[in-house]
Structure formats: C-alpha cells, structure tokens
Amino acid sequence: MRTCLILDDYQQAALALADWTRLADHVAVSAIAEHIPDADALVARIAQAEILVIMRERTPFPAALLERLPRLQLLVTSGMRNLAIDLAAARARNVVVCGTDSSPTPPTELTWALILGLARHVASEGRAMREGGPWQSTIGTDLAGATLGILGLGKIGTRVAQIGRSFGMRVIAWSPNLDEARAAAAGVERAASKEALLEASDVVTIHLVLGDRTRGLLGPAELRRMRRDAFLVNTSRAPIIDQDALVRALDEGWIAGAGLDVFETEPLPADSPFRRLPNVLALPHLGYVSRNNYRTFFTQAVEDIEAWLAGAPIRQLG
Template identity: 40%
Template sequence: MTANANATATVVVTDYEFADLAPERAVIEGAGFRLVPAQASTPDELVAACADADAVINQYARLTAEVIGRLPALRVISRYGIGLDTIDVDAATAAGIIVAHVPDGSLDDVSDHASAMILALARGLGPYRASLAAGGWDYTVAGPLFRLRGRTLGLLGFGRIPQYVTRKLAGFGLRVLAHDPYARPATAEEYGVTLVDAETLFREADFVSVHVPLTDATAGMVGAEAFALMKPTAYVVNTARGPVIDQDALVAAVLSGRIAGAGLDVFESEPLPADHPLRGMDNVLLSPHCAWYSEDSEEEIRTKAARNVVEVLRGEPLTYHVNREVVPHTRRR
C-alpha cells in the first residue's frame, strides 16, 4: 500500500512531555500523514482522542484492553522507548494491532546513568555533598567506603543495557554476576559475567543494578526477602521500572541499616511525592526518571517512534515489531 493511498491516515500522539512534536511532525507529515497531538490519560479521554486514529504514538498513558477494544480503526501502536508496560500487548495482538517500540534509543544513556549512580554511591558523593552544603568538612560522613576493585556487581537482568554497564565498568576490577533466566550462557561468557540464581545475586552483590522489564513476574521482586539477603554495605540501583522494587521495603531497609543505600531513577508512583521519605535520605541518590535522557537519545527515540508508524502505514518492513504474530495491514478501513 503506498503513501498516497494512505494520505488521510491519522496518527495521534496520546501524551507527551516534550516542548513540541517537531521531530514526530517532520517524519509523519513528511510521509504525507496527519499528526494530531493529544494529552489524554483516562480511558474515555484516550478513546475520544484516538477514535479516528490509524496509528498511535504512546508515552505514559495506559492503553488497556478496554481502550484498545474501543478503537476499531487502529492499526499500530508505537511506544516511545523500550518499555511496554503502558500497553496491553496481548489485547492489541488479539485485535490484530501491531505494537512497536524503540529498544535501542537510549542504551548508552541508561547504562551511563546506572554506571554513574554505582560510582557515586561507591564514593559517597551524596553524603559528602549534603555535608558540605551544611558547612561541614568531614571525610568520614560517607563511611565506610570500600574500593571498587574486588567488589561484586550484581545485574538483575542481562539484556543490552546491563551488557553496556558491564563493558563500561570493566576497568574498575569488579566481579560481575547476573540473574536472567533468558540469558544465553555464551553471551555471559563473552562479557566475563557469571550467571547465578536470584538468591546468590542478592547475597553476594555489593551493588545490585536492576534491569528487568515490569511484568507480573517482576513486580516487587526486590522486596523484603531480597533486602534480608543483602549485605549491610550493599546498594541497590534501579534505572528500569519503579514497581520492580517494593518501595516501602526499600525505605525500611535503608532506615534500619539493612542495606547501605540506593540509587533510584524510577519509582512506584511518579512523580515521587514531595514528602516521600526517600527525598530526605543522604545515602539515596534520586533522579526524575531521566536515565534515558540526552538531547541525542530524545531525538533518536522520537524519530524512531514516528518511523514505526510510517513503516506500517506505508506497508514497509517494520524495524521494531514487538508482536510479530500480527501480520501488517490486517486491519484496514
């Protein structure tokens, strides 16, 4: 099917936090399609905004089975970034709707951020900054600190981002463990990583870095039981999805000294409430779900998310096809 045949196809952006949609507009309108921006969040708002949509680009709004079932013209959903927890992929598949994402738009950025948090925690930069801001000058406020060489990094998940982290931290002399039931032993061997079960990882790691998607199986998997296994000198870092960590259990573990601290870019509820206890902990590094961000990654993610829908609407091979069992163009007006 040619672009001219789809000249009136409508692409709706359900929600976005960018100043404008210039990259998306350049791709969508450059291909001869119509781009409609929206800021919808509730099911009724989403259905109203996307009622005539042939394609949807999605950020944080939840495209549930209910919403998907009320969009009979929809052919493709493209999500900014790698995560798919905002989309009921099974419902989209059952409805014959293609789902696409951008799995490689911020690999360097997220792995940089996770690595930076690990290094900052290892060197006590949070407590040092707080102490100096309060007028202090005391090298012991962040202690005890230990050199990285010979310590153990535990990677929860061993996809592309933690593989990047492994490469970037290789020069620090860390022993690296990973828990991932889907990891290939040959890949782990290539990176010098030892695959272990979850209990071993939590028990032996000095830094636990979370890199798993949010699913029913992973929600809350880093909770009280995991913290009970960890060393009192250990830290946990999360640049994946907030609900993978039981946040109440984390607060209790840090306050009790069960673990030494944490580095968090993602949270159970976002934005993190202004009065949340995590905000007042000097041994917890916080950032506002920005690990993915750089000017370079934002441009890449937005452009690729838009290209996904153009490829489907034009009948071209789809680069980032999630539910490959859905054959393109099975739903036409």
C-alpha cells in the same frame, strides 16, 4: 487528513528531533507535554486521533482505554517492548502497534551515574555546597576491589559489567537462564544463586525484564541477605523489587542506600517515601532519556507512520 498525537512529551523535544514534515501531506502532528493520569481526561484529549505516538510506559494502554478510542488505528511506542499496552486488545480492535529501536547505552550510563552518586554521596555533598552546609561530611565508598553483582546479563547488564571491570571491581552475575558459558563470554563470574550474589555484593544492580518470574524477585528475605553497607540500584522496572520491603530496608538500615530510576507509579507521587528517605538517590525515569535515543525514537516513529500509510507496517509488536 489524519491526526497524530505524541503523548507525554515532557521535554517538548519530539517535534524538534525528527522530520515530521515528511508526513505533512497526510497527517497533522502535534504533541502533548503534560502527563494526563485521569482516564476520562485522557480520552477527551486523544479520542479524535487516528495515530498515537507514546513514550515507553508513561501512559498505559489497557483494553479499557483502547475500547474508548474507536478512531485509533495506529499506536507507535518507543522501544520494541511495552508491557503497558494490551496487545491482544489492540489486535481485537484492528489497531496496529509498532515500535522503534532503543540503544542500551543511555541506561548503562545512567546506571553508573547512580552507582557513583551513591558511592561518593554526590547529591548530598552537592546540596551542602549549594546551601552553605558543612565542607565534607561524608566518606566515599571505594569501588576498586569491591564486588558488583548484576541481576540480568543482557545487553545492558553486559555493558554495566564491562565498566565495572574497568573500575577494578570483581563482577558477578545471575539470572534464571544464565549459564557458565554466557557469563564467561561476558568476562564475569556466574553466581551460584540469587542469594549467593546478594550476600557477596557491595553493589547490586538490576537489569532484568519484568515478567512472571521476576516480579517481586527481591522481597524482604532477599533484601535482608544483602550487606548493611551495600547499595541497590534499579534502572529496570520497579515491581522486580517488593516496594514496601524496599522502603523498610532503607528506613531500617538493612542496606546502605538505593539508586532508583523506576517506580510503580510514575510520575512519583509527592508523598512517596522515596522522595524523603535520605539514603535514596532517586531520578525521574531518565534511563533511556538521551538526545541520540530520542532522535532514534521519533525518527523511526515517522518511518513507522509512513510505512503504515503505505499499507506495509514495519517493526510491529505482538
């Protein structure tokens, strides 16, 4: 009987959202709800498992960790891309790495939750209502007629653009590989440059893949190009923005505010400035966290394990 552990099951939902009994004759499955950041404690907890199921990049799997897990044979991640797994090290240790499908709909919807939350001061006004504060203390920002700038026009960015147009916004987009034809097909204007997009937009939202070309894409110079009344939203990956520069931009009023769902260290440390800055609407990386997406993740994780047990792995990464 093999052992399978599901890591970082924060909502304790994994076992209820898929039929794990399909594996009962061959695999003993259990879930760990709490995040284990300490490497030694993590190894002590998972070293006996032959199969691990992980949620996105909540727990990284670099070579140093893989080397300490000699029993590990199969690693299943939600999604088909996980930069926190050292795939070369996994191959070297004969660890099979498989993924699952992931819908672009939940992160699209959360992006708009952040945009609307910032534009209409939902968090602060809701808190005032709950705490007996002033009745109306803010003035909302109109989206109709405003310019939405999208960095990255892939599956999520294209859907964000569609919703922006439904609000009556002018939508412009830029990415290193975006051409006129693809922008036109999505019904948006292609910005001449990243800088032109930042200068023209009332709301900038990021939907790029993190890589060598996008890491630190927005630094101090780029953030200073944004309007002082503009909002910046990031539901992609934190390192696309220089985090120190972002803190300064928010603290000194270079921009009006930021909606953030991703951070360089997660869970976000208690002393992070993103927890105290009044013009930040921060969420705990909820972009892909929806019932339907979780059902897909865990159902396909079961399928991945079944296929691997049968000697024919599916949805392999790398």
